[in-house]
Amino acid sequence: MDKFLNLISEEMKKAFEAAGYQADLGKVTISNRPDLCEYQCNGAMAGAKQYHKAPIMIANEVVEKLQDSAVFADVSAVMPGFLNLNIKEAFLQSYLNEMCQDEKFGLAMPEKPQKIIVDYGGPNVAKPLHVGHLRSAIIGESIKRICRYAGHEVLGDIHLGDWGLQMGLIVTELKKRQPELLYFDATYDGEYPNEAPFTISELEEIYPTASAKSKEDPAYKAEAMEATGKLQSGVRGYRALWQHIMSVSVADLKKNYSALNVDFDLWKGESDVHDLIPAMVEKMKKDGFAHESEGALVVDVKEETDTKEIPPCMILKSDGAALYNTTDLATIVDRMENYRPDSMIYLADKRQDLYFEQVFRCARKTGLVKPETKLLHIGFGTMNGKDGKPFKTREGGVMRLENLIRGINEEMHRKIADNKSMGEEEAKETSEVVALSALKYGDLSNQASKDYIFDIDRFTSFEGDTGPYILYTIVRIKSILNKYKEQGGKIDGIQIREAVNAAEKDLMLQITGFNAMLEAAFEEAAPHRICAYIYDLANAFNHFYHETKILTEEEKEKQAGWIALLMLTKRILETCIDLLGFSAPERM
């Protein structure tokens, strides 16, 4: 099925053509003036120049051609040349019933699905997640789900920071504390224990300690670098220890991401591409792209057409070591070999704009990707505190993600616990579900590229443009549907009927916009479109709800029609929040 706006536009285009004008002038858009009409077409004004005619005259001629349209209940030409349109109830009704039958509510599936890799999360092992990781996870997860829903083959990759000096630091500190461990015995050639010699909390304490020591003590740092070297060159005991660090840390990360309803298909990291680096670098040299500059190896990526200065992309540091760029490029090599994606989407702070520009250009120039491979960096803004500055704890430190989540859970629990009929267990579970909606909706309802203020009171409010408000609306619909079923109302085979009042028609029109909205959300990789849409939809529903007494309606056919409309509304709302990465409870 086609998008609702397309169908209307088709009708309008035919009318333009019939009146002797170019068809594509008949593009219809949602009205800016809901008080005047439901949809509008500005084609008469756009065509005035080329036909040397007053817009209003063109508009009038088009109106003539639409007198007995099956789509429009009425069409009028308004000065200076707007075409104001209202939809026929029967047409709207049949479109909605078609949507009910369609699993994707009329969203067209691509002829050839793209293969897309979404690179998000980006945590470092052995370091706790903090608020800086939040946006990448939340936005990335939503974009992944949107792409998948739009019919594409999508892999989410966490892209772990699991290589390099940080690992050497941990190993060094462990050696200081427990030199007797088998892993440090170079003569040992037996099996290593399955159990890690540390817990996640110890690990989280070891890293900052080691990091601080290395900054003060050059000897310590040298030792850590040596350990890093041993690890990378494959010394058995070091590798085994690294495996322990990885498994302990990854288990913890999974737990934390799972609390955010975020999951990854690929748990790849920098370590996975380490072995690809030498060949990649060699090839870049051989092909004449990489050259030495100030001791480092770089690829020039500036272009003739640049207005701004683009520094070269560094491939190796002057000490010959790899850096961030190197592993990102090698990761591209790995992905092209193993997954052949059509498109790679990176979620990272917008301050990395220039960096990604360099890496992408370098990947293209050196032929790491095909010319048609899309590389996209979605740079997001900072989450700020109420003071407008980057979010910090009260003490001014970096806030751990789990503390942030605990805070919002507690806040939500305070509100939910008021519910008289809810037991403690249910209240706790429910508040976690609702709190997650508050956190995610608060983030996703803003354009990703903008900074936003984390305001716990506003986000957890049940009023206004918030996650809890959306959930409340869904819960309300569920409650009505349950009561309807208790009354013995039938569900099977019921159909949406023609709207009986303006509020109902408004709700119906709002529903028709789902597929067009989703297409835009996909193309723009913009979850905030979904938020804006469901907020309007929830409003339209609540308005309708107040105008219409559903359960007491005596005309059963009419009642069943409303129930069908409610079911569709609920399905769409639930689909949308799932794309945003949260869900609704049964009660709240």
Next chain:
RNA sequence: GCACCCGUAGUCUAACGGAUAGAACGUAGGCCUCCGACGCCUUUGAUGCAGGUUCGAUUCCUGUCGGGUGCACCA
């Protein structure tokens, strides 16, 4: 210094070049013998400034002011 991004009601936020710039919070008021009032309705109030392109500019262009960010061996 050079470059990039952003300036919309008191606050927060939206708008393929289209009519009277749309919401939210807040403010001021109204609506429960009725499906969940954690709701609904009404009220107030905004495009930093100056030019230009256009029939029409929050949107495109130029300048200017203000804020943020980035400019190779950190990620």
